[in-house]
Amino acid sequence: MLFDHGKIKVARKFSYSELVAATGNFSQDRKIGKGSFGDVYRGLLPVPDLREVAVKEMRQPTLKRNRKNYVHEIETLCQLRHKNLLRLIGWCDDGGRLVLVYELEPNGSVSDHLHDGGTSGRILTWPQRYNILLGIAAAIDYIHNGAYDSTKRYVLHRDIKPSNVMLGEGFEAKLGDFGLVRQVIRHGGGGTPRTTVIGSMDYMDPKYIELGTLSSASDIYSFGLVLLEVATGVRPSVPGTAAHRNTLIAAVTESHRRKAILEMVDEQLRGELNQWWWQMERVMVTGLACVEPARDERPSIKDVIDLLSKHEQSPASSRYLKDTSMRPKDRLPFILTRNVALANARATSLP
Known part of the structure; x- marks a missing residue:
């Protein structure tokens, strides 16, 4: 356990089995993104949630730096609320794995x-x-x-x-x-x-x-x-x-x-x-x-x-750096x- 789950009041803790089911066992045909630190999959949460989510599974979860960044991301996002920030729905750290669950935006990046x-x-x-x-x-x-x-x-x-x-x-x-x-x-x-x-x-x-x-x-x-x-x-x-x-x-x-x-x-x-x-x-x-x-x-x-x-429009807008x-x-x-x-x-x- 990386941190006290009781302190995180906004996001939800998922079990790894829930996310396996949501993503079709992290199927390659569900992959929608690939970043420096992990791959992102499209997932569907069951009833009562019944919504699509983006599930990011971190690579190299045992690296100290990756685990530290993972905790920082969760703790920070749970304190932030703004219409132009992607919302964190939950996380999973079962068995040493590091997974984040975000709202899925329909129009990509x-x-x-x-x-x-x-x-x-x-x-x-x-x-x-x-x-x-x-x-x-x-x-x-x-x-x-x-x-x-x-x-x-x-x-x-x-x-x-x-x-x-x-x-x-x-x-x-x-x-x-x-x-x-x-x-x-x-x-x-x-x-x-x-x-x-x-x-x-x-x-x-x-x-x-x-x-x-x-x-x-x-x-x-x-x-x-x-x-x-x-x-x-x-x-x-x-x-x-x-x-x-x-x-x-x-x-x-x-x-x-x-x-x-x-x-x-x-x-x-x-x-x-x-x-x-x-x-x-x-x-x-x-x-x-x-x-x-x-x-x-x-x-x-x-x-x-x-x-x-x-x-x-302003003439100054085209000249102010000249x-x-x-x-x-x-x-x-x-x-x-x-x-x-x-x-x-x-x-x-x-x-």
Whole structure:
């Protein structure tokens, strides 16, 4: 037994035999996903539950690190409640096995739709992508600022990427896979003690690799890459261990330098470009701000949400990162102030 089951009031403990029955003995034709730490199967719980679930069986359950991550994921998720977080239904640790049971979202992951055509072969429209990004941002804001007493501690996800974002019935975002989650006590330095570097290299903060320390800016960096990937349809890639040479960041940065950032928009969205170019541009430019090399020059998640939530077109939205006289942390309040002024001007000019 890894922890006191009586302390977990929200999620349910399953027996391994129940999950064997639910997944057809973890049948290969029930497999719906494969991650770094385990395989995910579609399951059907019997009456009285009678609902489909996603069952993740951890690999190498005897490894101390895997068992520690498993306990952290359960204990953390049982304390979190947000519409944009994937809900943990239960767990099983019978016989040394490590299994997690989640709600099953009907539309797969964001990665499925960006790169594999999704479960229905439908392409995500730009409004769907934009709302998905807003949902992910809301989930990050919740774990960074709202999940606990935010003056004392916060939660780092540590593995934000499209394959870890599931899509609900209405294609709403559900951030999941909290296997690397870390609860952090706030202190003046803003970081955490040194820790083993682990996660998805293509989405990993280079400062984390360099220093072995995490901060909320590490999650912001990962989300910046998600913003770029959702807008461009291109997976990020890091050659070897050169985390500072992410190919997606380099490509978008180069296009932006030539004042041609819209050429990076996903080919599948070209038909929507005339209507939504300003949002597409805003998402990519905000993504570039999030992946600034220096952590203190990246925006907070609240700044990101403010930027993404603006509904008006603004000349500033296409120019605010082109003024190299202002660093990103100064440019973000600049664009927000300018957008508000423009909106107010439009409102006062209406009859």
